[in-house]
Amino acid sequence: MAGEFYVTRFVLAQPKEIQFQAGQYVIFLIGPPKGRHTLSIASAPAQRGSIDILQSVAPRGGGSTWLLALKSGDTVQFLGPLGKFTLQKESKRPKVFVATGCGLAPLRSMILDYLETSGTARVTLWWGLRHETDIFWQEELDGLRKKYPNFQYTMTLSKPVDAWMGVRGRVTQHVVGETTELTHSEFYLCGSRQMIIDMKGLLTDNGVPSEQIFTETFF
Ligand SMILES: Cc1cc2nc3c(=O)[nH]c(=O)nc-3n(C[C@H](O)[C@H](O)[C@H](O)COP(=O)(O)OP(=O)(O)OC[C@H]3O[C@@H](n4cnc5c(N)ncnc54)[C@H](O)[C@@H]3O)c2cc1C
Known part of the structure; x- marks a missing residue:
């Protein structure tokens, strides 16, 4: 998309929707050699039927290489949502x-x-x-x-x-x-x-x- 950064949208097949808190991440099951690839959800929770992922491909390790090789229509699996890095929505602080x-x-x-x-x-x-x-x-x-x-x-x-x-x-x-x-x-x-x-x-x-x-x- 720009420089080393790629945005990918994964449309959910099974289940068809996800509920998560903004800031959480998912773990993609990518098979050997790396096995698992952790990426944050970049889209808002209101977008239930798909998740957007922002990947830096600069590292060219197992995860970013896996993502670069994906083709439109491929099926992938992930675990999640996970993580406690979430927004304090009720707080009035700037x-x-x-x-x-x-x-x-x-x-x-x-x-x-x-x-x-x-x-x-x-x-x-x-x-x-x-x-x-x-x-x-x-x-x-x-x-x-x-x-x-x-x-x-x-x-x-x-x-x-x-x-x-x-x-x-x-x-x-x-x-x-x-x-x-x-x-x-x-x-x-x-x-x-x-x-x-x-x-x-x-x-x-x-x-x-x-x-x-x-x-x-x-x-
Ligand atoms: C909770 C969590 C959420 C994450 N969310 C994202 C996300 O939304 N997008 C994303 O791109 N990555 C995210 N990461 C990092 C991600 O899991 C991978 O480490 C990264 O995407 C590179 O994957 P890789 O398998 O290609 O390389 P790795 O095998 O993971 O890393 C190879 C080398 O590159 C270094 N490295 C990793 N990422 C970068 C980078 N961006 N710039 C420079 N050096 C790097 C590593 O420290 C290591 O030395 C997240 C990590 C965690 C723990």
Whole structure:
């Protein structure tokens, strides 16, 4: 779809519908050599008859190679939904989502779910990618920003070309300094282990209670 990122929709055959909480994941049974492949559901829970998956194929391990080889019409099996990285929907705190790369997957599900079910708290997304060629879902994010006044997002590139006019650097360089009501907000972090360690450290050093920080480490 863009750069190393692929979005795939799996239409459910048996059972025909799934119920899950935004942020949860599934485990695909992919056979040898890897056996199982864990991927977050990127679509909103209201989409019952199918799930959307966002895969970074850069690792080219067993899982991403399996996904790349799938053809339209193939039948696959998965276990789920699983996981406790879910949105605190009832909380009135401003919600700050921080993702790197495909870490956007469960956050997209949460953001769509929250906004589409009339969530009124302020919702801010920080999304870190490397290059311009990695950018996708920008139209959708722009559409959400237009439709929901409580939603803002910033995409930041760590390795842009010189001509890039947008925000530069890693998400960790921006979030603390540019979040109003920092210590009152709740944070949802998803992506690489290093980003989550760095981001969590910055947040707690700046007074955010750890109970307000929710994380999912992908790799
Ligand atoms: C709860 C959970 C949810 C996940 N959801 C997603 C998801 O929605 N989309 C997704 O793409 N992945 C997701 N992952 C990671 C996923 O399970 C795989 O690790 C990843 O997709 C690569 O699979 P692979 O089999 O090709 O390579 P692996 O054999 O899993 O990994 C090969 C190597 O690449 C590294 N690696 C894995 N992912 C990346 C990456 N994105 N960028 C750079 N290096 C990487 C690994 O650390 C390892 O060293 C999730 C993981 C967990 C635990």
